[in-house]
Amino acid sequence: MKIVALTGSIGMGKSTTSAMFKELGVPIWDADAAVHRLYAPDGAAIRPLQALIPDAIGANGVDRGILTSKILQDPGLLKQIEAVVHPLVGKDRADFLAAAREQGVPLTIVDVPLLFETGGEAYVDAVIVVSCPPEMQRARVLARPGMTEEKFASILARQTPDEVKRSKSDFVIDTGLGLDAAREQVGMVYEALIKPTAETARKKDA
Incomplete structure (x- = not known):
């Protein structure tokens, strides 16, 4: 099974691109969705985070607004939170990949925003x-409810610069060209990824 990472900085159109791959039948593991599961009222992260930041835990699980506020007040808190959450996210991903292997899936995508930042x-x-042009990224992000210049700057400071990500990647999908162009690029990348797998399968059957 081929495991491919999908990543990109905030506001680049990663979620839309991920949905396009899903339309092609590729199983997607989403790191953000995994965190949401862990932050839910019955999530595995609730108990350890409650000991760390009790104010951020409520009836609906982790309050992300309070959590973000606490991190902005104390940047060192982020490392402590990551020490709790990252191993739990890793287990969630491992479970997903194990299930995909059992099903004989040839290609899976792991959608990880902080891929390069975590190695x-x-x-x-x-x-x-x-990726997309920086001015488009900025406009998309600042249009989000509750987003501020301070929050945007804080997020960007924790992310590897876009040009570095592009230089380290095998494929780049430019969402700044419009949805149709992005979908065409997704199709081309999918074909490039799945073709070797399909050829290998044919050789085994021969």
Whole structure:
């Protein structure tokens, strides 16, 4: 089974691109969705985070607004949170990949926003980076509810610069060209990734 990472900085169109791959039948593991599961009222992260930041835990699980506020007040808190959450996210991903292997899936995508920041590129067969012009990125992000210049700057400071991500990737999908162009690029990348797998399968059957 080929494991491919999909990544990109905030506002680059990664979620839209991920949905396009899903339409092609590729199983997607989403790191953000995994965190949401862990932050839910019955999530595995609730108990350890409650000991660390009790104010951020409520009836609906982790309150991300309070969590973000706490991190902005104390940047060192982020490392402590990551020490709790990252191993749990890793287990969630491992469970997903194990299930995909059992099903005989030829290609899976792991959607990881902080791939290069965590060294995750070392554990996949290829990397796809989603990108767009910086002015478009900025406009998209600041249009989000509750987003501020301060939050945007804080997020960017924790992310590897887009040009570095593109230089380290195997494929780049430019969402700044419009949805149709992005979908065409996704199709081309999919064909490039799945073709060797399909050829190998034919050789085994021969």
